[in-house]
Amino acid sequence: QVQLEQSGAEVKKPGASVKVSCKASGYTFSTNEINWVRQATGQGLEWMGWLNPKSGNTGYAQQFQGRVTMTTNTSISTVYMELNSLRADDTAVYYCARTRRIPSTTDVGYYHYYMDVWGKGTTVTVSS
Amino acid sequence: SSELTQDPAVSVALGQTVRITCQGDSLRSYYATWYQQKPGQAPVLVVYGKNIRPSGIPDRFFGSISGNTASLTITGAQAEDEGDYYCKSRDSSGVRLVFGGGTKLTVL
Numbered sequence: 001q002v003q004l005e006q007s008g009a010e011v012k013k014p015g016a017s018v019k020v021s022c023k024a025s026g027y028t029f030s031t032n033e034i035n036w037v038r039q040a041t042g043q044g045l046e047w048m049g050w051l052n053p054k055s056g057n058t059g060y061a062q063q064f065q066g067r068v069t070m071t072t073n074t075s076i077s078t079v080y081m082e083l084n085s086l087r088a089d090d091t092a093v094y095y096c097a098r099t100r101r102i103p104s105t106t107d108v109g110y111y112h113y114y115m116d117v118w119g120k121g122t123t124v125t126v127s128s
Numbered sequence: 129s130s131e132l133t134q135d136p137a138v139s140v141a142l143g144q145t146v147r148i149t150c151q152g153d154s155l156r157s158y159y160a161t162w163y164q165q166k167p168g169q170a171p172v173l174v175v176y177g178k179n180i181r182p183s184g185i186p187d188r189f190f191g192s193i194s195g196n197t198a199s200l201t202i203t204g205a206q207a208e209d210e211g212d213y214y215c216k217s218r219d220s221s222g223v224r225l226v227f228g229g230g231t232k233l234t235v236l
Contacts, residue, residue: 118170
């Protein structure tokens with residue numbers, strides 16, 4: 001079945017970097033984008049950005065521009081999310097999610113874009 | 129602050145109907161996608177587009193849109209429907225994604 005396996009929990013000091021991996025299985029890796037979403041304890045979901053494994057193209061949320069880098073290694077069906085200059089408020093669970101982009105059958109020219117399979121999440125703790 | 133606004137909390141009696149709303153200008157151009165999240169778990173896709181449910185999502189979940197407000201209606205709410213519900217759509221630029229702040233649903 002379709003699965004996204006994320007790397008284990010990380011503890012980092014302020015100013016350090018963290019790299020979280022997300023390994024896909026059960027589907028053709030290159031055919032779906034991967035989005036990253038994070039969630040601080042007791043808070044809502046925050047979108048971070050997307051990566052297209054086929055092209056390597058990326059798009060990032062404005063608040064992470066310059067601090068986040070998403071990459072892929074297609075030979076092992078894995079996507080990475082690296083966040084630099086970590087701060088205490090980066091402490092959160094980081095999720096990767098397979099994203100489908102399919103044409104609407106009712107709205108001509110419209111594409112549905114939704115995250116249908118999620119990893120279990122990776123806890124990143126930033127503390128001195 | 130999010131460009132999509134949700135009520136922080138809603139409650140419903142077991143078996144009754146509840147509507148969870150999501151408001152934002154971008155919803156005039158883009159459909160909302162709805163996710164359910166239970167404590168300690170990853171979000172689960174519930175509804176996308178014009179009321180499209182993935183396989184396995186009960187038909188008591190119904191998505192709709194009116195103007196700048198998207199709604200997720202649960203008809204005959206069950207105890208297992210308790211959790212946090214998030215809407216997601218595009219931001220005002222249409223390029224980036226944005227989540228609503230989430231609505232905590234309690235089934236009484």
